[in-house]
């Protein structure tokens with residue numbers, strides 16, 4: 001105990017005196033050379049073949065008429081409220097006329113401005129530094145310097161808003177506080193895709209906010225449906241329901257783009273800008289939809305004399321876009337039911353309308369927290385149908401990607417657990433460190449979150465010497481930081497008291513309930529797909545599967561903490577053993593896949609993930625069924641685990657299971 005307290009004090013002091021890691025702002029963005037950002041179009045090279053237009057999975061690209069040397073030609077124009085930055089157009093262009101730059105910031109107050117003409121695309125992108133306006137009044141100045149934020153993180157983009165709250169980006173230095181309470185907030189961040197079920201909750205929050213209320217949306221989904229433009233359940237234009245002041249394009253948006261948008265908003269508010277709704281009402285141009293029929297059920301309901309029913313989520317800061325209906329008496333939970341479906345997009349059905357190749361873009365979006373596993377699982381199944389054995393080098397590169405993704409996912413979860421138990425500083429430290437891993441993924445694949453690294457027949461690109469150097473440095477950095485996390489958090493007597501022997505899942509119940517991944521390994525079952533049915537290069541690598549017998553919150557967290565270490569070793573070993581040779585075979589984006597059925601399994605950060613794919617011999621899959629790690633186990637087991645617990649334990653139990661609503665709702 002005394003030793004632990006001493007260690008906590010020592011580590012705290014070390015953190016206090018070290019150099020802060022805050023990024024400069026306006027941004028000095030940590031963007032890699034490979035990052036797929038805004039396009040740069042070379043007018044002189046384009047032969048108007050239209051390949052880019054045909055391959056775009058989102059209808060973001062259009063061919064527009066122009067005159068060149070007295071002839072009519074067609075050049076691409078891109079709508080950035082639809083583009084997911086997959087890079088398919090750039091890769092497929094036979095003349096290399098469409099490059100992707102590493103410029104990541106595209107924001108606008110008007111959606112129409114996001115349609116870039118060929119001439120605009122031909123300009124090198126540059127960051128606009130807004131002029132500081134003349135302050136309108138002392139009220140506008142005070143308002144601009146104390147924006148309180150509430151958020152509704154509806155989908156993928158939330159994962160890129162997280163760094164904005166964490167260490168490094170530090171939103172507080174702009175006077176912004178993540179309040180999370182609609183009654184006290186004047187800024188609403190809507191992060192990601194919006195379904196018909198979610199919009200009711202968003203309107204509920206918006207209506208509760210005091211005037212003036214500013215709305216910023218993250219990503220393309222709220223603007224146009226984004227990559228889910230053809231889903232039956234996606235709201236395609238959120239501005240039909242509530243007014244939006246700033247649109248931040250991206251899929252997902254990067255944290256620095258959120259920062260630039262917030263910075264623009266601050267300056268505009270200082271200069272007297274008031275939210276759109278008030279202006280629109282004055283001009284009477286747009287009538288917002290009558291929202292009476294869109295009322296969500298009440299958050300708290302009284303039942304009987306002393307019981308209350310209330311919803312934990314979907315907008316609770318600790319819930320994700322998912323809800324648990326709790327029946328409580330005092331502080332004790334008498335009953336719990338899950339309410340899922342806030343993120344349902346019909347993802348498996350949408351895959352049937354895209355080519356095998358285009359689906360790599362969509363399938364990783366099934367789980368924003370660990371998209372790499374979904375990519376690898378899907379591609380493994382496609383390769384089984386194609387009956388191909390990929391080059392050895394590609395197998396090791398897939399392990400590197402999968403393990404880096406596992407590390408960032410576990411770090412994210414550790415941050416959530418810390419946050420749910422009141423350790424806000426630990427959460428910020430951990431999320432700040434997670435950025436280092438995201439940078440590696442960005443450098444490996446060109447994107448931090450949805451990497452699109454795997455293609456049928458191998459991987460998109462090879463690694464560079466610079467990447468190897470960065471990985472070596474990052475591995476040793478994260479290893480030292482794990483010791484800090486141990487000292488400040490894992491050994492902390494308060495966290496131990498709140499997590500040991502709470503939320504227990506026994507060995508037998510874990511097996512009966514079909515739980516997999518770190519959750520089952522914390523209950524004494526040594527089961528890991530990487531060992532049971534190895535894929536990629538796992539059969540040639542040495543690693544242990546951390547397992548504990550206790551099955552409580554603490555040991556679920558501990559398994560993930562140990563797995564971070566094991567994944568660091570796996571990345572290191574893969575780099576050492578990386579064989580020479582090619583990293584991909586030839587597969588054209590529009591190629592057909594032979595008729596047949598295939599099943600593949602992978603060990604994702606949350607557990608066993610299975611793909612069952614049927615091909616009728618065409619360019620698109622006939623049917624795709626995904627069995628994710630969260631639907632059958634976490635979702636169904638969670639209510640049983642919560643019954644009889646105290647209210648304060650709910651977020652902690654929930655995050656110790658590491659649920660992903662995007663995965664179970666699909």
Ligand code: SF4
Nearest residue numbers: 056083084086087089
């Ligand atoms: S990057 Fe992808 S989504 Fe964007 S225009 Fe090109 S193909 Fe379409």
Ligand code: SF4
Nearest residue numbers: 046047049050052093
């Ligand atoms: S940009 Fe490339 S793919 Fe698109 S029309 Fe021009 S040459 Fe063809």
